[in-house]
């Protein structure tokens with residue numbers, strides 16, 4: 774297999790070499806105004822305590838809200854929601870929520886909303902932040918999780934088919950994680 778040089782700039786990757794799960798980060802500001810934003814640079818970083826991270830931008834509403842309230846929701850996006858979620862960044866704030874048609878509900882443990890249309894949610898308390906190159910990384914401790922009951926009623930790989938999670942590959946493109954192979 775002959776290899777050739779490939780760009781180190783992620784923006785030039787086609788194909789993408791590190792696809793990330795598409796989620797909606799849900800937050801609110803100190804006056805309880807809600808916000809949602811798609812993110813795909815998302816990763817677990819610790820089992821004990823359970824901590825995840827996402828990479829964002831310091832001045833964006835999501836990150837400003839998290840710094841103000843100390844919490845955020847991670848809502849897993851499925852393929853049926855993909856186009857709505859990809860397009861939602863054409864608008865900001867309340868207008869984004871309204872135009873997307875996504876419904877927000879209260880979370881169980883955090884003072885931030887969850888996106889009811891999503892099939893699974895993680896409720897996070899802000900652990901720490903760090904500027905890493907151009908990325909503002911937010912670490913959140915997962916303090917509650919919930920999932921669509923029907924997913925747990927399915928068996929084995931059927932659960933992944935129902936979760937139907939997607940990953941971001943390139944602008945305007947996603948891949949579904951619903952074909953699971955046992956080794």
Ligand SMILES: Cc1cc2nc3c(=O)[nH]c(=O)nc-3n(C[C@H](O)[C@H](O)[C@H](O)COP(=O)(O)O)c2cc1C
Nearest residue numbers: 810811812813814828829830833834835859862941
């Ligand atoms: C599918 C998708 C994935 C995205 N992933 C990220 C990401 O991982 N990190 C990031 O900073 N922005 C990401 N963005 C861009 C933000 O969602 C966008 O900058 C948004 O306007 C931020 O909203 P806010 O200012 O309300 O927080 C993504 C956008 C889309 C459509």
